[in-house]
Amino acid sequence: MLSRVYISLGSNIEPERYLKSGLSDLSYHFGKLLLSSVYESEAVGFKGCNFLNMVVGVDTDLSIGELVSLFKKIEQDNGRLVGAKKFAPRTLDLDLLLYGDKVTLDPVELPRAEILTNAFVLWPMAELAPDLTHPSVNISYQTLWDEYDKNQQRLWPIPFVWAPALADEASTLNSL
Template sequence: MSARVFISLGSNIEPQRYLKAALSELSYHFGELTLSSVYDSEAVGFDGSNFLNMVVAVDTSLSISEVVSLFKSIERNHGRLVGAKKFAPRTLDLDLLLYDDVVTQAPVELPRAEITKNAFVLWPMAEVAPDLLHPVLELSYQALWDEYDKTEQKLWPVPFVWAPS
């Protein structure tokens, strides 16, 4: 059985390099990737350099726990320090946003709250899955983005090219 999974990727330390590295690893583990545009956004929760963020969709037969474990491994492989502060600069941040329409608190919160709170997650989510319904709010991601207060957080689409190897 395969699940449709949505992943938030972010980096503010050599972000082009680390996003490309993460995409290569995700492609290796999951095959075909559906990519949003890449967005430049201000740091949220701390003063720091801007982040590059995007959303990636994949299909997987891995369990939620296996997906989360894989993401932690990819982060560590690319210089993310175990136990680093939540609001701090980072080489790579991979967050599981959705696993099909599963709603749970363990092993991680799904759907992830950041989807509706952060423009850098919601805008690319609306881009890759505009008609998909949020499993709790039962509104499409496009409708959620249309209703989002865009004065809250500033972000801009930026050029980004990644070619699968």
């Protein structure tokens, strides 16, 4: 049975390049992607270049553990160093935010706590799935965003173009 999952993508090292690469990899594995806008924000937790962030929705029959392993592989394939500090610059960060309406701590915390605390996750979630209800607090993502203190983090949408047809061809060529 397919489950709808939501994934956050972020990068602050050649961010446009790595977001596009991450999207191509996700498209290769899942087919059709539901995409939020891309948002630029200041680094959180450390001094560094601004991040580009977005949220992607996909339907999958992979387990939570299989998804987490796949995301780690995609990150590493895109230059992410194994064991790098949490609050540090990165080429690509993929985090599983939601797996259907599952609430769990194993193998990862779901729903991911940063949905409620980080504007760069909540705003794209509200854009992509405004009427979806957060499974722990039972409030829609749009309402959560409307009530979020927007003075906590500076965040703004940016123009971003990703061509999935070309990306699909590139992914196919890269896998040969």
